[in-house]
Amino acid sequence: MKPFVNPSSTPVDPVVLRRWIERSQAKESEGYRLIYERFAPVMILAIRRYIKSEADALDVLQDGFLKVFANIEGYTFRGSFEGWMRRIMVNTAIDALRSRKSVWLVGDNEEMLDNIVDDALSEEEEPVWATLGQDDIIEAMDQLTPMYRAVFNLFAIEQFGHKDIALKLGISVGTSKSNYAKARRNLKVILMERIAKGSGRQSDKKRND
Amino acid sequence: MTKEGSSSKGNQENSEDRKASGVPLETGMRKALDRAPGLAAPAWSWMEGAIQGGAVAAGAAQGARWLIQAKLGAAAVGGALVMWGGYVWLGDDDSDKQEQIVVQVLEEESSFGSEGDDLSVAVYDLEEATEEPEVVEDLTIEEPAPQREAAPAAISTLVEAEPVEAEESEASVPTRRSWDEVPPEERTAFGSTLDEACVGSEVAFSTTHQLVGTRVLWNFGDGRFSAEYTPSHVFREAGVYDVTLSLTRNKDGMIRTRTIENMVTIHPKPIANFTWKFPSRAQERPLVAFHNQSTDAASSMWVFDGDLVVDELEPAVEMDRVGEHTVQLIVSNGLGCQATVSEHVEVGNRFGLQAPARFSPNDDGLYDTFMPKGLQRSDGTFELHITGWDGETIFLTSSVRKPWDGQLPSGKWAQSGGRYHWSVIQHFSDGKTAYFSDVIEVE
Incomplete structure (x- = not known):
């Protein structure tokens, strides 16, 4: 590979991107290539x-891009193209996880949401999350169980509501909420440890368009 | 790049940022990801191959991949399966072939809506296939419309989909015929999809012809009967069964009967079962020992959190991620029948038990003893084990009324700044257990 x-x-450049999309909509392989090469890294992330x-x-990346190209004619230039692609990738990833649901589902949480008392955490100061880098995030998420990871990402990053998440993952709203709280708590601890060790990087030059 | 799901919520949080000194975790992460350059991805040639091989060429290869995933559920995770190298259940198990039929039939059904009624009776609801409906959907979505010549009848598509030897393609949708159209010796002809199967898996039967003006009665030889033309039957016990078909002509009640002796051999299934043991003392990455309690199993495969596949009989695995781990054991007997069991193994740190990070045993009435708060409202029993850095046991308790007061075995008291490992094994009233471990510091 x-x-x-x-x-x-x-x-x-938005004008250049538009041309790439139009070439892909015309089923030109060159258009596919340009889009793939520009966006594959953020999609795999x-x-x-x-x-x-x-x-x-x-x-999932491969399946996702196949779906992107198969459906690119339906992209109407409304809203971010990158966002549109990422939604496809996330959905494909969820499908892949769900297709092996028997092993990734965690059971219902007996622990109620309001029982989670973070007194140990509140003693410490809230760290500067703004300095996080992509490696911090990925490596921290890798330490969560698959379900925690999915719930956390869907809520915090993709910004879905718990109802939608429950539907997507085939769990109850309560499980989504409590998994989120647990995932967040664990993630916070993991990230704080990383930052404390000085591995929290400023890195990742600003990308804006 | 425009932020996904930006709009109102994003703006709100931006204004919060300016007020507060620190940003919320979620905002910080979203911002980090927005400016992230991404990870190295495979070259275009890799993707190009998939486009040409996968999407355009009717996804033959891709279909196969989905099938494998469906078969093993999460057990087979991409490369892991190949590494494991045990296609024990993929190669020789008849139910694989069956599953292929199922997928293809469903696909036909969706592309030829009008014939759906005829075909629906041919959808053999095998366990594996029904468990994974998404997979089937994916297949149909991703594939362009199959380019077949206008499939004339259901039976032809079935035969076409049949990937195995002719003898096994008997069970298809019977065509409707009149009594006289069919030679007498063929009137009660019937077949099954499988002649060997495992306890609990379905075997589909079908008459060769569906004779107009008749009714059927199947005797599966295990005390069960069916009056459908294409019944599916689950044999609950191992054994060799004779199957009998009785055909009754409605107008005069004439009955024709045929028995096929030893038609179906049902193999016993192994029973998958396991227990596990947490380390008795504190370990940062607890090594959990799994005990295989399966019966009649010739081979075992363990899947941890859907990622790690181990084919040892009794593995010991480091559970280094905090949370509930899903452990699945898949066992197979020498006859190709498999069974699966899945359990949750919970491993946590001090946050899971609301245990403090430090305490101050100085008799001032504040935080003088150590006892994780979470144990106080627990319904089961527990063992709290405190060890020094040299591994020496310092304190053991199983009662919340006997917390650690900071005293060492020597009779001295733990000094300020001292750090000790602790571990808790909780036993809940439902038989489940959980393991927590962390460090407690003396203030």
């Missing part, structure tokens, strides 16, 4: 937030 497409921080195994994440 070499050589790799390397991540790039150079923003794409989004997928890895859900799927720990790199091999599985690549499967």
